Amino acid sequence: MSTTDSASARWTADLKSFFLRYGLFLLLVLVILVFAWLRPSFGSAGNINDMLRSASIAALMFLGLTWIIAAGEIDVSFMSVAALANMVVAALVASGHGWALACLAGLAVGVIFGLVNGLLVAIFRLPALVITIATGGLAGSVAAAIGLGTSISLPSTGFVGALLHVNFGVVPLLTVIVALLYAGAWFVQERLTFGHYLYALEQNRAAVVEAGVPVNRLLLMLYILSGVVSSIAGILLTADLSSGQPYIGSSYFIDGLTSVLLGGMALKFGKPNVIGTLTAVVLLAALLSGAALLGWTDAQRQIVRGALLLCGVAVVVWARRKTRAHI
Template identity: 35%
Template sequence: MSDATSPTAPQHDAVLGIRKDLIQRYSTLVVLALMFVIFSLTVDRFLTSQNLLNIAQQISMLTIVGAGLTFGFAAREMDLSVGYAVGMAGILVPLMLISGVPLPVAILGGLAAGLAIGATNALLVTVVGIPSLIATLATGSILFGINFLSTGGRAIYGGLPDAYLWLGQGRIAGIPVLAFFMVAVVAVAWFVMERTVFGRYIYAVGGNQKAAELSGVTVRRYRAAALIVCSVFAVIAGMLLAARLGSGQPNAGERYLLDGLATVFIGMTMLRPGTATVLGTFFGALFIGIINNGLNLIGMDTYIQSIVKGAIILIAVAIVSRSTKLNLL
């Protein structure tokens, strides 16, 4: 059959005089704004500068993990080891600091660990040929074991230098240092994805791997790079997380996997529906941050929060799946 039989572009359809593609692109943002307004009107301590800065602080690590996963999703690779990579950096860096390693060296050590994790994942996926979903599930399990063995399951605290703690707890002109990190990471990630040849090729590999290959793109290199970015961003978040908590917790990173994936999924419902984008992920993190914060302030049970969050992710993914193919494997 000829291409002429394919259906028309959706933008010719309209609901209440609004173009359908616009509705699709911005409906999640409208929901986000509505949620913000409702919490502002109904929850006492929600709309205060202190609480808004709190939200920024709370979502900063999540945004950084999500930004890394965005690279993975853009290249159609899934990284399920990010949660344990967050945990590993959050143990490794405090351990080094406590044993007297200077802060810059410890941070470089953390980044090197991220590179090593990412390179391992990349090797398994692009050279050995294991699908990323399975490869990273396995490496995640291995990291989990290492995290608990190396700490005996106990938290690492005491004796962390002030300069390190400042990264996670300090403020500049009243604004949390973490928020600056978040903005910087989002800005860099956005620029790389939207304004560089590297980002364009990551999207090409995810958009149509065969076409990218026949256009002369070294597909394997960009799939590998996307997985490495996932791990490196995860260890950055892990180092900041331990600084914020003031201790290294072997299980602190776990929730960043599911929440991180959720930020990307929610982000994929907006802007360029079906495609992971850095700004979409940022709004996804904001979405989750506002829900968590608002429900916390109301005093809702954490388990109910988890149910609400799960339902929201399902709705978001349902919206995307209805309009575009969501091929993740």
């Protein structure tokens, strides 16, 4: 092979690697530019503020899910836990209790369900998909029972509502907090041994156990984290919507899986990671906001969500098979 051919092949490989690592970020920029061009109101201060606030709540809910899937497990109860926390808070506030007590009760929901999931999956080694379907169904049923199948309206949103509406220009304070949380999560994932254990679990769990890593404790912590962040998101949704919505979790199911799996296309190709999830959440928020401004129907928006989820699943499965083939 000539020097020219070698340089051309190396340039092509570098270009391919660049798009594999940063293609999701480029797609986000492209989507924002296209919608801003098609609908100038997309870039208005009010729309940006609303988009960032909703994306922040979703990103918070999906943080624990990201690491669970990265470790080779699954949690499909996260959205139902958020819905139950949402209804518990709304019911307590509507009955005259303070927001502080209601928030503690909502947080307890996340801890309990995260602990149950973690114990059954990590300690008793039961199938994660089956267990989290069961606990998610339980959480969803209890949420519906609290409101007798209907929503619970609130007269005020308390200090949580006040927090949601604190802004730095067009950027909500909540967005700043979530960004800092994700920055901390990135440091833990990339700079501490936790991150190495996390991805090693998915590739070869037996080798991680033989290395003396407390795998069961690690998985238990991940499920508790998923429960806690889901419940916090549910609490924030109570104030954001000024109500308890028993079936609100269903709208986050596809978005959660799409964000985590699509996020696996960024930086760590085929590996779910927090920066990828955050980018995918913002991408989905921009797509849904822009689609609404363009008058797309709900069915059309669902088609886009499904297509993105399919892309994310395909990339993650392909990358994992390729990785295992080299082990």
